[in-house]
Amino acid sequence: MERESSSNNEQDEWSASECGFNDPEVQRVMRGGSAAEDITQYPIHGWVDVTQEFHEACAELLPGELAQDMLFGLFEAMSAIEIMDPKMDVGMGFDKFDLPPPSFEAAVAMGAIKLDALEPAELIGIFDALFACLVSWLEGNSMDQVLFTCLYLHAPSQIQDKALRVFCIAVRNLIVVIKNIIILAAVNEEEDFQLYGNSALLAAEKAQPATIAGQLKDVEDELVRKCKKLPPAEDQNLMAVVHRLRFMRHLFQAIYQVELMASAESAEEAVNEIYKNLNVASELLPLIKRTIERGTQPVEGSEAPNPMGFSPRIHDRSQPPTFPRSIKIRERPASYQFLEEMVARFKYACKVIRHKDYYSALVSSSWLSSGILFYLSCLLQNFFIEYSRKSGHCILSRSVLQNLFSSSIRVAHGKQSMKRFLRHSVQAFNSPPVLNLKHPVASDPKVQQHLETFFRYCINMNTFNQFIRLCGFNRARQRDKLAHLIENFDPLQVDAVRLDSLMNQMANERAMEGNELHATALKHSTHFSTWVLYNCFRAMLIYLMSGFELELYAVHEFLYIYWYPYEFLVGFLVSALTRTENILLAQEEYAEHQSKMQVNGGGGGAGGKSRKAAKPKKNKKQQRPYRQEIIYYHALLSLCGGMYKAMGALTKDGRVRLPMSKFDNEEIRYNRRFAPFVPLTSPPPVSYVEFKSIRDHMMLCSVEELYSMAAKHFDQARNVLESIQNPEQEILDLLQIARTNFVVMNVLARGHQKEVKRQPEFDFSKHSYFPIMKLK
Amino acid sequence: MNETMQNSPEISYTVFNNEAQLKAVQSLIEKELSEPYSIYTYRYFVYNWPQLCILARHGERYVGVIVCKMDNMDCPGMLQGYIAMLAVDPDYRLRRIGTTLVEKAIDMMIAEQADEIVLETEQSNKAALRLYDSLGFIREQRLLRYYMNGVDALRLKLILPWRSSNESSLT
Secondary structure, eight states: OOOHHHHHHGGGGOOTTTTTOOOHHHHHHHHOSHHHHOGGGOOOSOOOOOHHHHHHHHHTSOTTOOOOOTTOOHHHHHHOOOTTOTTTOGGGGSOTTOOOOOOHHHHHHHTOSOOSOOOHHHHHHHHHHHHHHHHHHHTTOOTTTTGGGBGGGGOGGGOOOHHHHHHHHHHHHHHHHHHHHHHHHOOOOTTTOOOOOOHHHHHTSOOOHHHHHHHHHHHHHHHHHHHHHSOGGGSHHHHHHHHHHHHHHHHHHHHHHHHHHTTOSOHHHHHHHHHHHHHHHHHHHHHHHHTGGGSOOOOTTOSSSSSSSBOTTTTGGGSOSSOOOOOOOOOHHHHHHHHHHHHHHHHHHHHHHHHTTHHHHHHHSOGGGHHHHHHHHHHHHHHHHHHHHHHTTOHHHHHHHHHHHHHHHHHHHGGGHHHHHHHHHHHHHHOOGGGOTTSGGGGOHHHHHHHHHHHHHHHHHTHHHHHHHHTTSOHHHHHHHHHHHHHHHHHHHHHHHHHHHHHHHHHHHHHHTTOHHHHHHHTTOOHHHHHHHHHHHHHHHHHHHHHHHTTOOOGGGHHHHHHHIIIIIHHHHHHHHHHHHHHHHHHHHHHHHHHHHHHHHOOHHHHHHHHHHHHHHHHHHHSOTTHHHHHHHHHHHHHHHHHHHHHHHHHHTTOSOOOOOTTOOHHHHHHHHTGGGTTOSSSOOOOHHHHHHHHHHHTTSOHHHHHHHHHHHHHHHHHHHHTOSSOOHHHHHHHHHHHHHHHHHHHHHTTTTOSOOOOOEEEOSSOSSOOEEEOO | OOHHHHHSOOEEEEEOOOTHHHHHHHHHHHHHOSSOOOHHHHHHHHHHOGGGEEEEEETTEEEEEEEEEEESSSSTTSOEEEEEEEEEOGGGTTSSHHHHHHHHHHHHHHHTTOSEEEEEEETTOHHHHHHHHHTTOEEEEEETTOSTTSOOEEEEEEEOHHHHHHHHHHO
16 A cells, blocks of 8 residues: 655655754754743633534444544545554553663763773774664665664764764765765655755764865874784784774765766766775775674664664654654675675776766767777667666665766766767767768758757757666666656657758759769768667667566566567667668778778878778778677577567466456557557557467467477577677576577477476576576 | 365355444454554545445454555546455465455446556565456556565556547547
8 A cells, every 4th residue: 555655755844853853952942932832822712612512423423433524535544643552653662661762962971882992893893883874774764763873973073082983974974975976866766765864963063075084094094003013913803993994985985076076177087086996995895894793793682783872763753753664774794795786886887987988089089980989889878777777776876877977978078068978879879971070071051950950859858868867766767767758759750860861852962063972971861760769779678678677567468578579679679780780881881982092093191191091991891880789689589589489389388377357458458568659650559459460370370389489589599699709697697598498498399297287487587588487 | 275164154245334344354454464554544445435345254254355445536537446455364365255355346446437446565475466467457567665664566557448448549
C-alpha cells in the first residue's frame, strides 16, 4: 500500500524547530508570547454545550462506525498513530526504566563520553562507526538517525582531543559538500536520499571546507611524530588512526574538488587533482580494512554503532510523525567495502571524463580521424549507461558523474556548450562534411542557417541533454523517464529528415551552378536523420531491456519482449551503423581521391603538406570504426532471436505458466508494454495483430524444430562473440549465456524430460538482458 | 495439507457486514503483512467500501480476506480499483483461496465499471506475483525502497478491456 510517498512530502515542510531542536528552553523562546496561544485559555468566549446533540448523532452510528470528515482520506488514515502500540508509537520503544537518550551536554556531564586523551582504539572505533554512518546516510537513511546519533558531531569545537575534533569537523563539512553535489546534480529522488536533516545542529558551527585538508594534515603529522617516538611494536594502533585521518583527507579533497569544479577554469587540472586523491584513498582502504579489529567494537545487541559517543535514539522524538522505521547502520567491513567501490567508480568516471577532452580536440582535428572520435563518443554514451548500471543505488556516485560531465563540457565549450556538444556528437557519429569547419561547404551561409535552426531546435527540445541526465537517476526512475523521453525523439526525427532533404536539394542547386565540391559534400545526406534515429533506437532498447533488470516481466511475457528487438530494434541499429560506416568510408575514399588529384596537379608546399596528411589515411581506411559495435549488436540480435524462439518452443511444449484467467488479455498487455513507442513515426508502431500473425506462423513448427531453431540462434551468437578480440567481461558473460542456452535447447530438442513439463529457471545473474535457462 | 481439512466443509465467502468481523480482518492482515496499519486505515477501507472487503470462512473460522477501494482520486475520469490488502491463513494455503478472493473482488469492481485495478506488492513476494501474473496483471513499475522495512515494491496493474478500447478510439 501507499506509504512512502505521502509521508515524505511532509518533510519538506519541517522547520528548524521541529528538526530536533528539542531543548525545551529553546522551544519556549522560539514560540514567543506563548501565553496568548495557550490552548487551555482559548477560545475564551462563545462556548456552546453540544453534549445532547453529540449523543444523538452518535446514536445514528453503528458500533465501530466513524464520522468521516471530507478531508480525511487514505493518507490521513494511514498517518494516524495508535498511541501506545509499539509498532506505531515511537515512544513505546522506551520503557519506564529507560533514561531519556543523553544529549551531548548530558553525556559529558555524566562522564559517558571522553573529550580528551582518547586511546587510539577508541578513536579507531569512533572513526569506523562514523564512516559506517556516512555510508548509511548515502544509502537513503535520515541524517539525524544515523550521522547525528554521534554526539561528537553535535559540538566538535568542545572536543579537546585534536584528532577526534578535526575528524568530526571533517565529517560535518563532508556532509555539507555532499549535499551540495547532490543538489547540483539533481538526479536524486525521495527513495534515494534524504536531503533534509538536522539543519540546526549543522548550522551551529560554520562549514569551512577549504580548511579541512590542512587541519587533517596537521593532526596526521603530529601523530606520525608521536609514532616515531614509540617503540616499533606499539605504534600500530596509532598508525591505524593516521591512516583513517589520511583516508578522510583524500576522500574529502576528491569530493570537495568535484563541488568546486562547477566554477573551475580548467576541467583537466581539476579532474587530475581528483584522480590523484582518489588513488591515495583507494591505496589506504586495504590498510584500514585490516585494522578494523583494533578499534572498540559495538556492543552486541546495542543499537549504537560504537560503545562511546553515540546516542541512537536521540532524534526519535523529533522525526516526522510516521511509524518508527528500523534504521540499520551498516557494519564496518561492509561500509568500507561500499567506500571502496564508490572510490573505484569515481576513478572510472574521471578516466572517461579525462579522455573526453576529445571535444576540444575535435574542433581542430580533421574529419578523417572520425573513426577514433566516434569510438570516443560511443565510449561516453555507453559509459553513462554502463556507469548507471554499476553505481546502482549510490546517489553520490551518480551525482558526481553528472557534475563532472556538466562542468567539463562547460569548461570545454563556454557559453554555447550544448550546441557545440551536439555538433560534435553528430560529427563524431557520422562526420557530415557540412560540420567539418575545414570543408569549404561549411561556410556556405545557407548551410549554416539550416544547421543553426536544426541545432537550436534540438536544444529547445532538450532531448539529448535529458538522455544523459536520465542516466543519473536510479534504475527504476530511469525507465519511467525514458518512456517520456522516447516520444520526444519524434519531432526531432521530423526535423532531421527535413534538414537532410534540404541538404540534398542544395546539392542539386550547387551541381547546377557547377560547384562539384559542394554538391558532392551535400549529396545523399542522411547524416542527421540517422544520428537522431540511432539515439532513439538506443533509448528504445534500453527501455525495453531494463524491464528485465527491474523484474517487471512475467516469464510468459518474455516472448514478445524478445521478439521486438529481434524482429526490429537491433536490426535497425545494425543497419543505421552499417549505413553510417559506408558513408564514412565513401567520404574517406573521396577525400583521398581529392588529395591525390591535388598532389598530382598542384605543386610546392601545399602538395608536400597533403602528402604528409595522406599517409595515415591508409591506416584509417582499413579500420572500420563501427565494427566492434556492429558485432556486438549482431550478437544481441542472435541472442534475442534465440530467446524469442526458445520462449515459443517452451510455450508450445507446455513449460511456461500462462495466465489462465478470464481477466487476462494478451493484446492489452502487449499494447501496454510497447505504449511508449506508439507516438513515434519511425520506427512505425507494430500492432498486436502483426505480432500475433508472425508468432502464430512460427508456432506452426513442431516443438523439436522450435528448440533447434533457438539452439541455432544461440550458436550464431556464440560464433559472433568468439570473433571479438580482447573481449571485455560483458562479452565473456554473453558468451557463457549463449553456450549454455545452446546446450539446453539441444537437450530439449532431443526430448529430454519429456514427461515432466516444468518451467525452466531463468537466471539473469550473468547479464541483465539475457538469462541462462536452467532445467530443474 | 492434512486429511481432515480436505474433507472438511467448503470455504464460504462473504462481504464485510458487521463490526464484529473487523477483529478477524485485522488479525489476518497483521499476521501476514510487514507494514503496520492503524485502526483508522482498516475503518477507512471497510466502511467506505464494505462490498470490496471480502472474507473467506471455513466453518466459524475466518481464513482469508481481501480489502479494496475504488475511486477516481488518482486519475480523474477514470475509475481505479485498488487492492490494499490480501491475506490468507497459512494453514489454508494452496487451496486457491487467495485467487478466489481476488477474482471475487475484481468481479465486484468490474460490475461497478472499474477501468483498471492496481496494487503494490513486495518485490520478493513470489507467491503474490505468481498469483497476480496468472490473473493477467502486468508489473508496471518498480518502486525502490517502498516499504518501511526498506524492501522494493512492484506496482501491478490490470487494465480492463473497455478502458483500452476507449484509449485507442481517442488516439
